[in-house]
Amino acid sequence: MRLAEALAERKALDARLSSIEGRLRANARIQEGDAVSEDPERLFALLDSTAEELRTLMVRIARTNRETVVDGRPLADWIAERDVSWRRLRVLQSALRAAAPSYDRHGGPGSVRSVTTFSTARRHAELDALALRINAIDARIQQANWETELL
Numbered sequence: 001m002r003l004a005e006a007l008a009e010r011k012a013l014d015a016r017l018s019s020i021e022g023r024l025r026a027n028a029r030i031q032e033g034d035a036v037s038e039d040p041e042r043l044f045a046l047l048d049s050t051a052e053e054l055r056t057l058m059v060r061i062a063r064t065n066r067e068t069v070v071d072g073r074p075l076a077d078w079i080a081e082r083d084v085s086w087r088r089l090r091v092l093q094s095a096l097r098a099a100a101p102s103y104d105r106h107g108g109p110g111s112v113r114s115v116t117t118f119s120t121a122r123r124h125a126e127l128d129a130l131a132l133r134i135n136a137i138d139a140r141i142q143q144a145n146w147e148t149e150l151l
Helices: 003-026 040-067 075-099 120-147
Strands: none
Touching (some): 003 120, 040 075
């Protein structure tokens, strides 16, 4: 199985766990005298087996990410760089939104003026460069995911 296929399977297993959770909640309490629509004990057994299947798959994915080298670095390092870069990008976007001028329709003489405290042009350029870097890293990761066999 390719790493990309394992990642898709991980997503499917996670969705299955969410479904089991909902089914357990729906069958946790019933009106006295009614029957449950699904046997809770069977659902708990399904929860256990699905969680174990997910755990095993996640361990294999993590091992593969640690041991697969892409352009001289472990795949796990590329993933960490991409994820942190995404977080940094969102913070930059938030700061730039906060720095954007807001127009008070009630403003007039005597209203308080606000000014931006940092160079938005410089931060926009940084944001653009970071977005390009994230795209390049993500392309590298996706290619490795399809070329790498799961360990």
